[in-house]
Amino acid sequence: MPEYKQFPLSDTAEGLTEADILAWRVQVGDTVTVNQIVVEIETAKAAVELPIPWAGVITELHVEPGQTVEVGTAILTMDVDPGGTAAPAAAPAEAAEEEMKPLVGYGSKAVATKRRARKGSAVATPAPVAAPVVTPAPAAAAAPVAPPRGGYVPLAKPPVRKLAKDLGVDLHSLTGTADGGVISRADVERAANGSAPAVPVAATPDAGYDPATRERRVPIKGVRKATAAAMVQSAYTAPHVTEFLTIDVTPMMELREKLKKSREFAGTKLTPLAFAAKAVCLAARRTPDINAVWDEAAQEIVYKEYVHLGIAAATPRGLVVPKIRDADAKSLKELASALTELTNTAREGKTTPAAMLNGTFTITNVGVFGVDTGTPIINPGESAILAVGAIRDTPWVVDGQVRVRKVMQLSLSFDHRVIDGQQGSEFLADVGALLADPAVAISY
Structure with missing residues (x-):
């Protein structure tokens, strides 16, 4: 006899409540194997391919591409025991209710189903499933794949x-x-x-x-919806203060050209952003408040002994902020390589949900768009963000003489609950000093 199971949308990150169906990788009547990719979804953090934990025949697809579905909702039905049946039939209501159990997604806890469990009833163990595979959208596949947003x-x-x-x-x-x-x-x-x-x-x-x-x-969905909610939360929760600093980075640019020609940096894309990342990590040692976070629930300030450095990246899906883990332990070359890999992955839409969690500080490089500076909004869960502006040839006074120098602007937004004006100013001054003269790093 047929045995029907329903596949619910699982939580693919921490605390997600919904996702958009981008494209089905299977059709009604298809035979699938355990851990075969069956659907591509877009969460608030990335595009994710979901595998199915059973083998069998697909009998029904419950949602259309483009629809937004709540976590725990059944999105397909399949016959896991098709042997001896002439053709798959619709699943009985009893089987539908029994199989509406949450699955475990990437880095997530089991999610609650829509139906509340009766008091005293046993809780079913979630079915195991392979971690989702994050891919760009659109991605090459046998089944039609939805094109980019819009x-x-x-x-x-x-x-x-x-x-x-x-x-x-x-x-x-x-x-x-x-x-x-x-x-x-x-x-x-x-x-x-x-x-x-x-x-x-x-x-x-x-x-x-x-x-x-x-x-x-255009409906507000996915990354755009999550970004908007996070920015509103941050703007109305953390009291923002923004400070600005204009610096002569000619020595940094000269050192960059020298290092690019060295054997150690051969094949490495060394950008001014890599120098900014290194400067932030060094300056954070002298001002640990910049790497702390306000815990409203516990009424505590949590100081982090590591720097998980977020890099704001513009992608076809919207703004994402993947992290460089333990950036403070990396050399300039390692940071440069990590930045190249991080930005390429983000632009291709392959950033995993886990890669965007638990940051401690963020850099947004508005200079790549030809912008001088801005007043960035702090990412939730952090206390500061640095905007790095464009580097321009600018008249600058050096030793009493006006010369054309490479000049850039920095702006630092910080949470005034955690960071006082003194600490914010000292941190920004340290970052500026390190970029204006990288040799200062020896004293750190």
């Missing part, structure tokens, strides 16, 4: 998707004629018969566009 997402019901797969029709090339732009069976059949030309993705209007008002509305 692009066209093909909408079609599971039977239509299966028909398209059987007929070799790419849903991304079709324009749905049903209500809401949903692709119908007739649309797929026409494309398969060659009676209707395929519409390129680029020519398909963005969802949410209204020609009458010439406005496009």
Whole structure:
């Protein structure tokens, strides 16, 4: 007899409550194996591929790509004992209720199901599942994958998707004629018969566009939604203070050119950001308050003896802040290599949720956009953030003479509950001194 199980959306990081379905990697009728990737989702932190802990036949897909689903919601049903059955049937309600149990995702605790357990009842042990694999979006795969945020997402019901797969029709090339732009069976059949030309993705209007008002509305989801919530929380919780410093970094730029030609740094992308990262780690030793955090619940200030350095990175999904773990223990070369790997991974959308947790200090490099400075908002769970501006040729007084020098601006925002003006000023001055003359590092 068939045995049906329902696969719930699991918490892929710490405390996530929902995720967007980006693309299915399976269709109704597909036979899957244990730990096979079945769906790609977008959480508040990254794009994640979810494996399934059972083998069997997919009988139903409950949600469409583009939908937002709460953690614990069943997203597919499968028959884990298909032997001897002619064709999979719909799962009984009893099986659905029994199998609505949370799975364990990457670095997460078991999540609660929607149905409250009766008092005195035993709690079922969560089914084990392999850690999610984070991938860029879109990613190459056999099944259609949704394009980046803001692009066209093909909408079609599971039977239509299966028909398209059987007929070799790419849903991304079709324009749905049903209500809401949903692709119908007739649309797929026409494309398969060659009676209707395929519409390129680029020519398909963005969802949410209204020609009458010439406005496009995009739902607030995923990384953008999480970033907004975090920034509002930080702005209204931590009393921000921002200080500014303009420095002559000509000696740093000269040292950079010298090191780039050395054997030790051969093949290493040595950027001014690497020098800023090293300067922050060194300066934090002299001002430990900068690396502490306010714990409102415990009414304590927590001092960290390590620097997990966050680097704000702009990606197609929005702003993410992956961390360099134990950055204070790394050399300049190691920091430069870590920065290159971190930024490349972030831009490709491969940053794991775990890589964005538990930072202690953040650097945002607004200089790459040609911006001089700004007033950055502190990331929740931290007490300070440094903005590094563009390096420009600027008239500068040196030994009483006006000369053209390499000049940049720094701005430091800090939580005034943890860091007083003196500590913030001393830290910013130390970072500036290290960038203006890297030889000062010998005295640290």
